[in-house]
Amino acid sequence: xxxxxIVDDSKVIRMVAKKILNELGFRTEEAEDGIxxxxxxxxxxxxxxxxxxxxxxxxxxxxxxxxxxxxxxxRPIVVFCTTExxxxxxxxxxxxxxxxxxxxxxxSEILQAKFSQVGLx
Amino acid sequence: xxxxxxxxxxxKLLKERSGLVITPDKAYLxxxxxxxxxxxxxxxxxxxxxxxxxxxxxxxxxxxxxxMTTNESFFFRDTKPFDQFKDIVLPQVMAARMAKxxxxxxxxxxxxxQEAYSLAMLxxxxxxxxxxxxxxxxxxxxxxxxxxxxxxxLYSQFEVQRGLPIQMLVKYxxxxxxxxxxxAGLRAMVQFREWNLLKDLRGLGQxxxxxxRNVLIYFDQPTKAGVLENISKLMPADAFLxxxxxxxxxxxxxxxxxxxxxRGIYCLNKDGAAxxxxxxxxxx
Ligand SMILES: C[S@@+](CC[C@H](N)C(=O)[O-])C[C@H]1O[C@@H](n2cnc3c(N)ncnc32)[C@H](O)[C@@H]1O
Numbered sequence: 196x197x198x199x200x201i202v203d204d205s206k207v208i209r210m211v212a213k214k215i216l217n218e219l220g221f222r223t224e225e226a227e228d229g230i231x232x233x234x235x236x237x238x239x240x241x242x243x244x245x246x247x248x249x250x251x252x253x254x255x256x257x258x259x260x261x262x263x264x265x266x267x268x269x270r271p272i273v274v275f276c277t278t279e280x281x282x283x284x285x286x287x288x289x290x291x292x293x294x295x296x297x298x299x300x301x302x303s304e305i306l307q308a309k310f311s312q313v314g315l316x
Numbered sequence: 317x318x319x320x321x322x323x324x325x326x327x328k329l330l331k332e333r334s335g336l337v338i339t340p341d342k343a344y345l346x347x348x349x350x351x352x353x354x355x356x357x358x359x360x361x362x363x364x365x366x367x368x369x370x371x372x373x374x375x376x377x378x379x380x381x382x383x384m385t386t387n388e389s390f391f392f393r394d395t396k397p398f399d400q401f402k403d404i405v406l407p408q409v410m411a412a413r414m415a416k417x418x419x420x421x422x423x424x425x426x427x428x429x430q431e432a433y434s435l436a437m438l439x440x441x442x443x444x445x446x447x448x449x450x451x452x453x454x455x456x457x458x459x460x461x462x463x464x465x466x467x468x469x470l471y472s473q474f475e476v477q478r479g480l481p482i483q484m485l486v487k488y489x490x491x492x493x494x495x496x497x498x499x500a501g502l503r504a505m506v507q508f509r510e511w512n513l514l515k516d517l518r519g520l521g522q523x524x525x526x527x528x529r530n531v532l533i534y535f536d537q538p539t540k541a542g543v544l545e546n547i548s549k550l551m552p553a554d555a556f557l558x559x560x561x562x563x564x565x566x567x568x569x570x571x572x573x574x575x576x577x578x579r580g581i582y583c584l585n586k587d588g589a590a591x592x593x594x595x596x597x598x599x600x
Binding site: 281308309312 | 479
């Protein structure tokens, strides 16, 4: 069973994502900001990260930069999931090492499509 | 409730105009899709629509046909066919057309254009190899509304997130208000035309690669056979046909045979008997 870390400061979004990902066969963990997420990754590297952009303490982009510096930090497949939906933001995320990018609002169909595109399904 | 005589009238009309088969157990589809149309035209309901069409109303008959077709499509639908296109079909066709350096591709029943544009993007990615080649993509559909959308190349945020890799979105699309528009360069690679698959197809010319996916599924056996027969006449002996994931030629047409080891792709069967020709009825 693959693992996915859900990083979002909204509890509701984490809940929705968790439900969809569980149905897709993922074991999930949650983090409410980049710092907590980084901590989780240091303890155990997930197979995938579903990552919000705007969060307190450490945002998604900063988290991604830090993650990729960790030993084994290039392993997780990172899928941004954010309301930022302009080309500049998307480009910045890709440059930082994101594998895919979901623009909110999302549903199970989009999540499934994106996860299978990057080979997670 | 839909009256049996109205159901029969609609079923016959749809079958003749587009090939769509509606069985009585799908009568609810008529209600759910035609009721909004009746409302938009200030008609009381399906009964009124049928009454008007009995008195011959071409525009209304068209709208009814369009309202009943399923137009769902997505970029790089099913993924695999497009990998096969890039890795197997295109190289083979290029090798066979070295002298002419010209390839024609047809997205038959292209809906809002995602299939045609997916191919255009793949070809664009291969520009270096295709330098000096003339590649034409033709997209056809019966639905004028879908063709207009295809020509505009404008897609919702939802549509660009189903199957389109994010790198392709960044590379080939621009944001336009809340929608995404495919580059003018790619739009110029595809020609969209209104064409009914039940009609004489010969005016479209010859094609080296034909995508006819997720449309035959709505037709009955004789219609499927007839359309496949007519498509085969537009294909040179070494051309390729793609069908959708739930479609096959097996037991339907002997004009095609599956390509060995490649699911969903068919080649012409040189020894295949022509399916007896049949009347494909559709208004001009
Ligand atoms: C489900 S879509 C398939 C789109 C695309 N080929 C794909 O696989 O994603 C089916 C399309 O077939 C078109 N169609 C149905 N009957 C047709 C006919 N007789 N001639 C041409 N197009 C037809 C519909 O308008 C619709 O856009």
